[in-house]
Amino acid sequence: MADRITLKRIIKLLAISAKLDLTWLLRDAKLALLAIGGDIVNNVAIASGVFLIAARFGGIGDMSADEVLFMLAYSTMITGIFALFGSGNNIHISRIIGRGQLEHLFIQPLPLFTQLVTSGFAPFTGGGNLIVGICLMVIAGKRLDLHITPWWILSLITYLLTTLVTIIARSYFAASAAFYAPVAAEEISSVAIDETWFLSTFPLGGMPQAIQIPLLTILPEGLMAWYPSLCLLGKSPLHLTAYYPMLYALLIALAARAVFRKGLRYYVTRGSNRYVPYGFRR
Amino acid sequence: MSPGAPTDMSPTDSAVKLNGVTKIFTQWQRDNTGKSLLRNLLKPEKRVITALDQVSFEIRKGEFVAYAGPNGAGKSTTMKLLSGMLIPTSGSISVLGMSPQKQRCALMRSLGVLFGNRTELWWDHPVIQSFEWKKVVWDIPDALYRKNLAMVTELLDLGDLLNTFAREMSLGQRMRADLALLLLHSPALILLDEPTLGLDVMAKRQMIRFLKQLNAQAGTTIVVTSHDMDDLEEMAQRILLLADGKIAFDGSFAALRAELGCTRKAIVDFHNGARKEISYQDTNILLRELSRLEGIANVSFTQMSLEEGLANLFVKWRNAPEKLNSYVKADQHVR
Numbered sequence: 015m016a017d018r019i020t021l022k023r024i025i026k027l028l029a030i031s032a033k034l035d036l037t038w039l040l041r042d043a044k045l046a047l048l049a050i051g052g053d054i055v056n057n058v059a060i061a062s063g064v065f066l067i068a069a070r071f072g073g074i075g076d077m078s079a080d081e082v083l084f085m086l087a088y089s090t091m092i093t094g095i096f097a098l099f100g101s102g103n104n105i106h107i108s109r110i111i112g113r114g115q116l117e118h119l120f121i122q123p124l125p126l127f128t129q130l131v132t133s134g135f136a137p138f139t140g141g142g143n144l145i146v147g148i149c150l151m152v153i154a155g156k157r158l159d160l161h162i163t164p165w166w167i168l169s170l171i172t173y174l175l176t177t178l179v180t181i182i183a184r185s186y187f188a189a190s191a192a193f194y195a196p197v198a199a200e201e202i203s204s205v206a207i208d209e210t211w212f213l214s215t216f217p218l219g220g221m222p223q224a225i226q227i228p229l230l231t232i233l234p235e236g237l238m239a240w241y242p243s244l245c246l247l248g249k250s251p252l253h254l255t256a257y258y259p260m261l262y263a264l265l266i267a268l269a270a271r272a273v274f275r276k277g278l279r280y281y282v283t284r285g286s287n288r289y290v291p292y293g294f295r296r
Numbered sequence: 297m298s299p300g301a302p303t304d305m306s307p308t309d310s311a312v313k314l315n316g317v318t319k320i321f322t323q324w325q326r327d328n329t330g331k332s333l334l335r336n337l338l339k340p341e342k343r344v345i346t347a348l349d350q351v352s353f354e355i356r357k358g359e360f361v362a363y364a365g366p367n368g369a370g371k372s373t374t375m376k377l378l379s380g381m382l383i384p385t386s387g388s389i390s391v392l393g394m395s396p397q398k399q400r401c402a403l404m405r406s407l408g409v410l411f412g413n414r415t416e417l418w419w420d421h422p423v424i425q426s427f428e429w430k431k432v433v434w435d436i437p438d439a440l441y442r443k444n445l446a447m448v449t450e451l452l453d454l455g456d457l458l459n460t461f462a463r464e465m466s467l468g469q470r471m472r473a474d475l476a477l478l479l480l481h482s483p484a485l486i487l488l489d490e491p492t493l494g495l496d497v498m499a500k501r502q503m504i505r506f507l508k509q510l511n512a513q514a515g516t517t518i519v520v521t522s523h524d525m526d527d528l529e530e531m532a533q534r535i536l537l538l539a540d541g542k543i544a545f546d547g548s549f550a551a552l553r554a555e556l557g558c559t560r561k562a563i564v565d566f567h568n569g570a571r572k573e574i575s576y577q578d579t580n581i582l583l584r585e586l587s588r589l590e591g592i593a594n595v596s597f598t599q600m601s602l603e604e605g606l607a608n609l610f611v612k613w614r615n616a617p618e619k620l621n622s623y624v625k626a627d628q629h630v631r
Binding site for chain 1: 321322373376379380381382383397400401402403404405407409413414415416417418419420421425426428429432433434435462
């Protein structure tokens with residue numbers, strides 16, 4: 015029973031999460047496939063709506079219809095990766111904190127970080143959107159005649175990870191409120207995460223800076239797809255650096271880490287006076 | 297966890313050691329007046345609750361200890377402190393030679409924790425799936441997993457339950473499955489908080505029998521809390537009685553009975569209508585006493601239950617808290 019968390023151990027933990035996901039899916043495959051299908055149709059519909067507007071008017075803001083499609087592909091891939099790794103309330107962490115369920119994590123012989131990274135892995139129920147996103151990305155890339163190099167793919171992966179870090183950090187930052195107000199803040203992660211989706215599929219190019227700047231700082235919806243997409247297309251917006259999303263992700267991750275650790279300390283000092291049994295084990 | 301992380305104690309045969317542990321909580325207070333509402337907006341009124349007050353005790357490896365006390369006495373708080381879910385306000389805690397706070401991951405490989413009102417089972421999966429999940433998360437070697445799986449399946453009669461979905465099991469079946477899950481990594485110490493809560497007589501008997509067997513045969517140290525004193529007396533060899541956050545009694549059940557005056561009584565009815573009550577601890581003494589009496593028509597036996605005795609004692613303590621200390625460590629020699 016090794017103490018060190020090795021890559022092999024992480025893979026084993028991801029594999030057991032994947033197996034649980036598969037067996038859950040196969041328990042009632044008909045209903046599960048309907049839910050997955052519905053989810054994919056929903057995401058395609060969201061992307062289609064914006065794309066059709068862009069196609070009808072020859073683009074939105076400073077982006078052509080194909081660039082808008084590229085941005086929508088990026089957004090769908092983010093949704094897909096989120097669903098792939100965040101299906102166990104591990105990103106909607108305020109639910110676990112607010113329901114007093116962190117204690118289930120404390121009794122496992124794994125660091126909290128390892129548990130949170132591996133416990134929500136759901137490739138079978140959460141992978142659909144990622145596949146749709148990749149398909150859209152390939153179509154958009156062909157229409158834009160992008161010159162795909164290994165460096166560009168690496169940049170894409172880096173931007174995707176950066177966006178994901180921003181979403182997770184924002185969720186954990188907000189979720190820290192649940193340490194102090196477990197009932198009121200139980201769903202605060204959902205609010206923080208859902209907010210990031212609302213405007214993520216709309217290009218901010220045509221908007222005044224008074225709207226753009228808050229959406230790249232206070233409420234970083236512009237960093238969910240618009241800004242990184244333009245950077246990947248070689249058109250960094252607002253004369254800002256292409257590294258701005260990384261800098262933002264780093265700062266919000268550090269802030270979230272500090273606030274979350276403080277909340278965790280409060281939790282193990284004061285304890286939770288609330289325990290809700292549902293929604294912890296699928 | 298780094299191998300060189302500090303521990304709170306020296307290596308001994310001690311399974312659990314608490315040294316001057318105090319745990320203080322605060323509770324929000326507010327009456328139902330508008331004035332209080334406004335005052336609380338500016339300065340919330342809080343009351344300090346001392347859940348554990350300078351608690352010290354030691355449990356040796358292989359012991360089966362009952363941890364009892366009235367509601368709010370601090371039983372669950374102690375369980376959470378021992379399993380690293382809470383940190384003490386002051387004092388030191390050592391579990392299996394490790395600090396639950398500083399060496400949580402290492403400790404959890406040797407510790408099993410079960411709260412009666414919670415489950416570690418995966419709700420929408422068969423029990424065997426939860427077992428397999430545990431094997432991976434605890435990194436249990438194949439041979440040990442197979443051995444323990446066979447053992448718990450047989451002793452807890454899980455044969456038919458292994459392929460049943462957790463959500464479709466009765467409470468008793470779920471508790472058996474949870475207990476089995478708890479044992480798969482061969483924990484050296486088991487903490488059970490109200491494990492018989494809500495169980496029917498049959499399920500309770502089965503669980504008690506199993507725990508006694510586990511303690512006797514595998515030498516597993518068990519600490520169990522319950523409100524049911526009969527259950528505790530049947531299971532454990534030693535009782536730690538907690539009242540108002542302090543250890544009020546530490547000793548054997550026999551000593552506790554004697555302390556509480558819960559002695560057995562023989563009521564002797566004579567042919568002439570007279571009646572005599574004889575209190576006794578030892579049956580031989582009773583028989584000797586009875587052999588001296590003449591004209592016995594009938595003998596009946598009564599015994600004040602531990603629960604009744606404790607209820608009287610708790611009322612006494614509530615009315616005169618200073619008397620509480622007179623019971624502390626009344627029977628240390630039985631350890």
